[in-house]
Structures are given as structure tokens and as C-alpha cells.
Amino acid sequence: MNPKEQHGNFSPEKDAPKYADLLQCMRCGFCLPTCPTFALTGRERSSPRGRVALARAVAEGTFEFTSAIREEAFFCLDCRACTSACPSGVRAGELMEICRTQAHQQQPQPKWQTACRDMILQKMLTDPKHLERAMLPARLYQKLGLQWLLRNSRILKLGPQWLDKATAMLPPLGQPLRQQLPELTPARGKKRGRVAFFLGCVMSLMYAEVSQQTVRILSHQGFDVLTPPAQKCCGAPHLSEGDRQTTRQLAIHNLELFLALDVDAIVTDCAGCGSALKDYEELLEDQQDTHKLQLFRNKIKDISEFLSETGLRTEELLPIEQAVTYHEPCHLCHAQGISRQPRELIRAIPGIELREMKEASWCCGSAATWGLKFDAASQQVLDRKLANIAATDADLLVTANPGCQLQLDWGIREAGMAQKVIHLTELLGRATP
Ligand code: SF4
Ligand code: SF4
Known part of the structure; x- marks a missing residue:
């Protein structure tokens, strides 16, 4: 059989990992020290190598698509740090992303959850007007001061943890x-x-x-x-x-x-x-x-x-006399291989001192909705990042992705740290007359 077509226990009706991609893993373990979920748990099944082995066993038909695979597919941050480290080019994060498609078919969630998910993904997020309308209550909630009131009354602490965190993370919303x-x-x-x-x-x-x-x-x-x-x-x-x-x-x-x-x-x-x-x-x-x-x-x-x-035109750039550190978004450095360029832009601004943090390309624990679904694990990943930021004693923390910015801004505020989190183009904008 063509290895591309081997499905085993994956459903042929949905996207499934290509068998040839699963075979690429030679089990060397170079990826293990780069994986945040392996660092958290020490479990082989929560490592890139373990995840690929699970998916391969399903493709070979020696293992059913169990709830354990579903859990690992969603517990993976898809940070792609493992791909940067892998000598065989195995893309464990993307393979897990594909396994999530299978999970909806093979391990379905309760009907109301599926209906909510489909409504958000297929109705709200496919039309910018629907999404903008859906954000109106949140804007009103902020405008009327309800966000401040609810946060200070600590009522939200009585609800699910993710709701409290999501509310606290919300930045001031203006017109789209x-x-x-x-x-x-x-x-x-x-x-x-x-x-x-x-x-x-x-x-x-x-x-x-x-x-x-x-x-x-x-x-x-x-x-x-x-x-x-x-x-x-x-x-x-x-x-x-x-x-x-x-x-x-x-x-x-x-x-x-x-x-x-x-x-x-x-x-x-x-x-x-x-x-x-x-x-x-x-x-x-x-x-x-x-x-x-x-x-x-x-x-x-x-x-x-x-x-x-x-080539950045630098002749008119205004000086910024501040020390900055840079957090690399996973989907910039690992997924797109862009690490050097943001640093070059920061250094091009006169007066700026770029202080490198340790583990700049280690995930911040946001990863779309991962930080809300796995809030305790996310906090641990975030704490590691915050310690590295604090050690630089920089004035500003620069990043280049909204998910990272939301998570880091919230984390820094909660930890009572002094850094202000800004996007790379906000920094460049300050230097642009
Ligand atoms: S995913 Fe890559 S780095 Fe990890 S064990 Fe397999 S071949 Fe080695
Ligand atoms: S994508 Fe990230 S969390 Fe997922 S297996 Fe690779 S390193 Fe681990």
C-alpha cells in the first residue's frame, strides 16, 4: 500500500496524518528538551516523540483512537519548538492539529459543546461583521464599567477559572x-x-x-x-x-x-x-x-x-532611550523561521538597548485557547517566561503576536511586574515621525 494512503484506525472521512510523515520520526529524542508539555509532565506520551508514536500506532492499526490520543492532541501547544529541534523535520505539532480533526469524529464531545464550537467557528468567525457584532456586548460591558465592577467584586472567582482569566485578559476595546x-x-x-x-x-x-x-x-x-x-x-x-x-x-x-x-x-x-x-x-x-x-x-x-x-529606512527614526527584551512568538520563530529580523528592527532604533532574555523562543503558555483550557499548566509555562523577563530588568517587553501579548500583559499585571508589553510595530511606530 502507498504509505500516504495508510489510514489504519484513523477515519478516512476526515483529514488524517500522512503515514509517511509519521515514519519520519527516528526516536532520537532531540526534541524532548524543547517541549513545554514534556517539561511539565515528564511523560513520554506528552512529548513530541511520544505523540508521534501514538499517532503511528493508530495509523498502523495496532492502537484505537482512544481518549488518550484525544487528550494529547489537545494538550499539545502546537508551539512547534520540537520541529525547530528535529533533525528529521518531523512536525509533531501539526500532526497533533490534524489529530484534533479525527478527535471530533472518533471521540465526540457532548452535543451542546459541538453546537457551540460550530457556531463560533463556522458562523461567527467566518464573517467579520458577525464577529464584530458579537463583540458589542463586551464593548458595552467595558464602557459601562461592569468589567471593573465585576473584577473588583471578585464575583467572577465563583465561576469557572477560564472565565475569570478571559475577563481579566480583555484589553480596552474600541471600534474595530x-x-x-x-x-x-x-x-x-x-x-x-x-x-x-x-x-x-x-x-x-x-x-x-x-x-x-x-x-x-x-x-x-x-x-x-x-x-x-x-x-x-x-x-x-x-x-x-x-x-x-x-x-x-x-x-x-x-x-x-x-x-x-x-x-x-x-x-x-x-x-x-x-x-x-x-x-x-x-x-x-x-x-x-x-x-x-x-x-x-x-x-x-x-x-x-x-x-x-x-531594507528599513532609518534616516528619520527618532531615538528611544529604553531597554527592551524580546519574546519570540512560536508561530513566528518556529513556524516561520523568523528570529533575526525582529531583533534587527529593534536594534535599528537609535537609543534602544536590546537585552536578550533566556529562552526567548520558549512558549508563553497562550497558544490560542490552550491557556484557558489548561489554565494551571498555562500558569506554569507563563511563570517560567516571567522569571526570564524579570531577570533582564528591561523597561519594555516586545513581542509580535496578539495571543502572546494578551497572555504576557495579563501575566505581568498579575505578578505586579513593571514591564510594559508592546508589539514590535508599536515600538517602531514610536520611533517613526
Ligand atoms: S520528533 Fe524528531 S527529534 Fe523528536 S524523536 Fe522524532 S526524529 Fe527525534
Ligand atoms: S508542538 Fe510544542 S507542545 Fe506540541 S509536541 Fe511539539 S514542542 Fe511539544
């Missing part, structure tokens, strides 16, 4: 940026090109000022910036929850929309979105023309990658 950004922001000064901006859902709803800065920086650097209002979610939340089919629908929409624009690059300031957009090539390999997929893939650039490739 999608409704404010013009379709064309013209280049300033000598024009160098034309780019499209991919505005992520979380960036639009929770970090509007950051993405506003991103567009301003691109314009200031000499690029026309097109922001098509019809763009939709990149599909990263769906991948994370094992709904690959909806990601494919979103991918086809975004692919057609952005490829119709005459642009040099499609830039994003969200590491999670960038990683998902780059994954379209593989997700759609059986459905779309290869040339088209490669064209799209080659245009996707994280803002730091783009500015590094095109």
Missing part, C-alpha cells in the same frame, strides 16, 4: 479597525512599492492601534497599502480546533481576493495569521493550482520579514 482603515493608504516620500495588508481578527478587534501603526509604518517606508475590507479570518482558530474544512473555505476566499490585487507582498503583523496563511499551500494542495498556491505563499510576509527584505 476593519471599519476604520481606508482601502488605500498612500505611500509617503519616495514610493518603493505596493503591498496588501492582512488585518487579523484579533488585531482588528483588540489591538487596533497596533495595526494602525503597522499601516502607518508601511506608508512611511514608501509603500502604498491596500487593505481589502472583504478579507476574512485566516482560519488559524479553526486549525487549532480541528476544523480544517472551514479553514479551506476561508483560504480559498482570501487566496482569490488577495491574488486579484496587483501587489508586491501581502503583509501581516500577526504571527498566527502569517503562519496560517503560509500553510494554505499545503492545505489546498489537492484543490488548487500549484503555481497559484506558490505565488500566494511567496507573497505572505510578516512585517519584520518584509521590512528586513526591503
Whole structure:
């Protein structure tokens, strides 16, 4: 049998890990010291090697798709640190992501949970207008001071832990940026090109000022910036929850929309979105023309990658006399291999002192909804990160992904630490006249 087609106990109706990918693991164990869930538990089954072995046993039909596999598929942070360390290029995180698709079929959750999940993933997140409407109660809740009231009355402590944490993490919400950004922001000064901006859902709803800065920086650097209002979610939340089919629908929409624009690059300031957009090539390999997929893939650039490739104009940058440390988002450094570029941009700002933290590329414990589902484990992962941040004694903590920013900002506040957490383009925006 063609190893690509070996399903064993995986359901052939859903996406399943390719057997050839599972065979790549030679069980060397180089990945073990890089895995946060192995560090937490010391359990082989919670390590990349153990997870791949479980999936391989299912593919070979020697093991049923049990609740243990379901648990490990969801307990994996999909941080991809193991892939960076693996000499065979095994992608344990992505394999676990695919196993989540199987989990919904083989180990279904109660009906009400499935209905809630489908409503959020397939109705709310597939249409930016629905998502923006769904956030209105949260905006009202903040505007009326209810967030402050509930947090201070400690009523939320009586409910589930995740609700208390989610409420505390919520930054001040304003009008979604999608409704404010013009379709064309013209280049300033000598024009160098034309780019499209991919505005992520979380960036639009929770970090509007950051993405506003991103567009301003691109314009200031000499690029026309097109922001098509019809763009939709990149599909990263769906991948994370094992709904690959909806990601494919979103991918086809975004692919057609952005490829119709005459642009040099499609830039994003969200590491999670960038990683998902780059994954379209593989997700759609059986459905779309290869040339088209490669064209799209080659245009996707994280803002730091783009500015590094095109060369940052530094002559007008204003000095910032502060010490900063940099936390690497997993979906930037491990998933996209972008580590050097954000540091180069930070160092390009006059007056800045970059103080490297220990384990800068170790996960912060956010990982989409992982930090809410596994709040005790997430706190342990976060504590390790906070200790490394504190040891730098930096004034600012810079990162480049909204999930990390939410988690670190909350963690720093809860721990009573002094650092302010900012996105890379917020920092660059401060230096841009
Ligand atoms: S996943 Fe890679 S690093 Fe880990 S045991 Fe397998 S081959 Fe070795
Ligand atoms: S993706 Fe992260 S959590 Fe998952 S197995 Fe790899 S290192 Fe461990």
C-alpha cells in the first residue's frame, strides 16, 4: 500500500496524518528538551516523540483512537519548538492539529459543546461583521464599567477559572479597525512599492492601534497599502480546533481576493495569521493550482520579514532611550523561521538597548485557547517566561503576536511586574515621525 494512503484506525472521512510523515520520526529524542508539555509532565506520551508514536500506532492499526490520543492532541501547544529541534523535520505539532480533526469524529464531545464550537467557528468567525457584532456586548460591558465592577467584586472567582482569566485578559476595546482603515493608504516620500495588508481578527478587534501603526509604518517606508475590507479570518482558530474544512473555505476566499490585487507582498503583523496563511499551500494542495498556491505563499510576509527584505529606512527614526527584551512568538520563530529580523528592527532604533532574555523562543503558555483550557499548566509555562523577563530588568517587553501579548500583559499585571508589553510595530511606530 502507498504509505500516504495508510489510514489504519484513523477515519478516512476526515483529514488524517500522512503515514509517511509519521515514519519520519527516528526516536532520537532531540526534541524532548524543547517541549513545554514534556517539561511539565515528564511523560513520554506528552512529548513530541511520544505523540508521534501514538499517532503511528493508530495509523498502523495496532492502537484505537482512544481518549488518550484525544487528550494529547489537545494538550499539545502546537508551539512547534520540537520541529525547530528535529533533525528529521518531523512536525509533531501539526500532526497533533490534524489529530484534533479525527478527535471530533472518533471521540465526540457532548452535543451542546459541538453546537457551540460550530457556531463560533463556522458562523461567527467566518464573517467579520458577525464577529464584530458579537463583540458589542463586551464593548458595552467595558464602557459601562461592569468589567471593573465585576473584577473588583471578585464575583467572577465563583465561576469557572477560564472565565475569570478571559475577563481579566480583555484589553480596552474600541471600534474595530476593519471599519476604520481606508482601502488605500498612500505611500509617503519616495514610493518603493505596493503591498496588501492582512488585518487579523484579533488585531482588528483588540489591538487596533497596533495595526494602525503597522499601516502607518508601511506608508512611511514608501509603500502604498491596500487593505481589502472583504478579507476574512485566516482560519488559524479553526486549525487549532480541528476544523480544517472551514479553514479551506476561508483560504480559498482570501487566496482569490488577495491574488486579484496587483501587489508586491501581502503583509501581516500577526504571527498566527502569517503562519496560517503560509500553510494554505499545503492545505489546498489537492484543490488548487500549484503555481497559484506558490505565488500566494511567496507573497505572505510578516512585517519584520518584509521590512528586513526591503531594507528599513532609518534616516528619520527618532531615538528611544529604553531597554527592551524580546519574546519570540512560536508561530513566528518556529513556524516561520523568523528570529533575526525582529531583533534587527529593534536594534535599528537609535537609543534602544536590546537585552536578550533566556529562552526567548520558549512558549508563553497562550497558544490560542490552550491557556484557558489548561489554565494551571498555562500558569506554569507563563511563570517560567516571567522569571526570564524579570531577570533582564528591561523597561519594555516586545513581542509580535496578539495571543502572546494578551497572555504576557495579563501575566505581568498579575505578578505586579513593571514591564510594559508592546508589539514590535508599536515600538517602531514610536520611533517613526
Ligand atoms: S520528533 Fe524528531 S527529534 Fe523528536 S524523536 Fe522524532 S526524529 Fe527525534
Ligand atoms: S508542538 Fe510544542 S507542545 Fe506540541 S509536541 Fe511539539 S514542542 Fe511539544
